[in-house]
Amino acid sequence: MKGKLAWRWGLIFAVTAFAVYFMLPVDKRIHLGLDLKGGIHLVLQVNTRDAVRAEVDDAMERVRGDLTEKGFAPASLQRLPDGDGFQLTPAAGTTNKALDKVIDDRLPEFKVSRGVNVTATLKPEVVRSIRDMAVRQGLETIRNRVDQFGVSEPVIQRQGIEGDRIVVQLPGVDDPARVKDLIRSTAFLEIKPVVRAAPTEEALLATSGGKVPDDCEVVAGDIEDLEGRISGKEYYLVKRASVVSGRDLRNARRSQDQYGQPAVNFTLNPEGANKFGAYTAAHIGDRMAIVLDNKVRSAPTIRGHITDSGIIEGNFTVQGAEDLGLVLRAGALPASITYLEERTVGPSLGRDSVNRGLTAGLVGLILVAAFMLVYYKGAGINANVALVLNAVLLLGAIGALSATLTLPGIAGVILTIGMAVDSNVLVFERIREELELGKTVRNAVALGFSRAFATIIDTHVTTIVSALFLFQFGTGPIKGFAVTLTVGLAISMFTSVFVSRTIFEALLARRVQVKTLSI
């Protein structure tokens, strides 16, 4: 009997020590959810169609280039309305041989059907892999940006394995608007040759008969006055194909322009520097447009041979320039992004709700503890020890699992503590019943525990079963509820059956003759 009690105590102390180790220091180990601590939770969708479209555009440009080189510039070349293919009308007299060669060389990833026109659509598996790559790359880019921004403990995850959604959680951010802009910014930088510029779109296209030439596009940009205020718009006709793009960047950081205004300086990698050097050397006196996210930032005239660096000017604040440098360094997003869900909780609201919830919870618990003492006297102490231990073990488990405690999670904790108290009440009431039937104290305690045990198992397992389903199918808050509930119930079974019983038996073991029990 003595030996049996000894190992029971040993186990209880070991478990408690384990829990205390994992819960301390509380503010480091117990992670509060964004609803309690403040921060941003974002669900964003990577518009993977953009990436597919870009792939199709690339292929179209390659086909155009090849055919034009052979002297058969296509009569028309247009993207299909749903974006994953294009239609080509060859120029009159295009030889089959030339067309075959271009298709073989340039369109291995397309399903091509030929009639009078050539229709090429991306193969489904290619589309799938482009989309997947776009999401993965988006994830990586956002992670880079957030890392450079210096948020502690960020969570950046893809939702589901094949999904196009990304979840971003940033605790303790005090300027959500800035962070959102930073994440959303596509940051796609291109440097393109300028054909001509004009203050209106009509004037721009007047010389080409109101039509945009096939290999060009129109991009707008703001005009600034000397004080950096936007005073109007300028339209640029630029070549579709860029000289260099964000992919050729090696670095980008905030600097100053010649007037001391914030600007962004960039350097190119060797490959980009080669292309850029060759182009600028051949086009001195021409203009080139620095296009960021489809907007012309500036359109300087090439004054000399430039190789590996450049500057982006135009109406930046210090922070704006810094942020642009950051997103350029971190890389462009492969596709645009839509925010599907956003939750920002200010730290003051979070802190307030924690404080008030804790106060109220403590008031409640103290009332419960007081009642147990008054109603069950000596046994009440036993129950309260079990209750405190329950709380410690639960915190330890949350720390060990590095789970986050959210408001619904606290709901789970409350339900757990309620059931732990209930288990004690069940046992004590049972012991009282048995004593009333005239059983000896030892017998009554043993019977009380063994009879109540079945009930306790049933109530706990029923709730655990439902909690497991909630965990499987629930989202965010419901999942948090399920986690604390499941863990808490397992602990509650341990404290109310094992710990409580051990205390009773230890008390009884000391006395030889037991006539009374304080219950």
Added chain:
Amino acid sequence: MRFFHNTKIRFMEYRWHWIIASTVLNLVAIGLIFIGPGFKYGVDFAGGTQLTLKFKTEPDLGRIRKALEALNLGEVSIQRFDETALHQILVHMQNPKNQEGDFTASMLQALEKEFGGGRQQIEVNLQGSDALRDALAQADPDKVGGSIDERRVHYKPMTDEILGLRKRVGIIGGAEDLRGLASLSPAVRSHLGSNAHFGEFALLAAENVGPVVGKDLRQKAIYAVSFSLLGMLVYIWFRFKLQYGIGAIVANFHDTLITLGALVVTGRPINLPTIAALLTLVGYSTNDTVVIFDRIRERLKLERGKPLITVMDDAINATLSRTIITSGLTWVVVLALFIFGGDVINTFAFVLVIGIVVGTYSSMYIASPIALGMSNWLDKRRAARRHR
């Protein structure tokens, strides 16, 4: 001390009264949900953008409404949040039809325009510490000189302290509120006094749920709840008998419906945390029910031949003190949360304050009678079959 000792209440005898009363209550709840005012879905399920704003003084709700309706995006609803003295407002705006996207920025801009006329360089109540630091570094009231980065280092502790103050109090009334901040130099103080704008409101929280996620959340919540109820049913079926499982589930529906009815009556929103609260209630109610079923099972083994109806009465009486004590204690805890817990968990606590009462009642007066009725019906059918 003992309460409810050796009671001999004949719970089953009047079961029809209670079943009828409950049915009426449930019908009323169904009416409230499907015919009457109906659910008020919170931003989680309805979608849209919800801002929690704190104003310096009691704001004119009409002006807020006018400013937001001028955006012409979606339906606007405005309500007070928490105690009146805190001047906190909850603004909800629907997304324009089926449109994804985040409308926080445009809503804030509209409100800024209405309550202060356009953004100034230093917006103490809206900007983050980095933006404030950069504004100070550029103006450089302390004449630190050097590069912008050196100046930033100099001003950082000051803006951190200002932001710390804002986090504590929610909104900073004016330059005089900065007096207690030790890190601010006199020059910075006077610079802020003349250049900073202490806007009329600060943003405490913003939530935006687009149509896709809203639909998703609804669907997943329904799945989660249905499957967990099903799991419970199967477990009780396995441990007891099918009729007991059904009794427990009917009791759960009963509790949930009545509580939902109470939510409709009080105009409280249905959100994800509300669902968590309803699930907590289901957990409590089932717990109570299982305790009673357990005692019934035990007695049925010990006292063979006794009619089920008497066994059930005995079981409920035997567990009555436990039922009342446990429910009473948990009720006290949630009542404390309801009264002192603040507005964030108020609806959560409300659900449990109502739910624990209903759940305790239903485990005695609904779950067991249903199990009894089904048992009797099954027995009769079995007897009839044997006859044939």
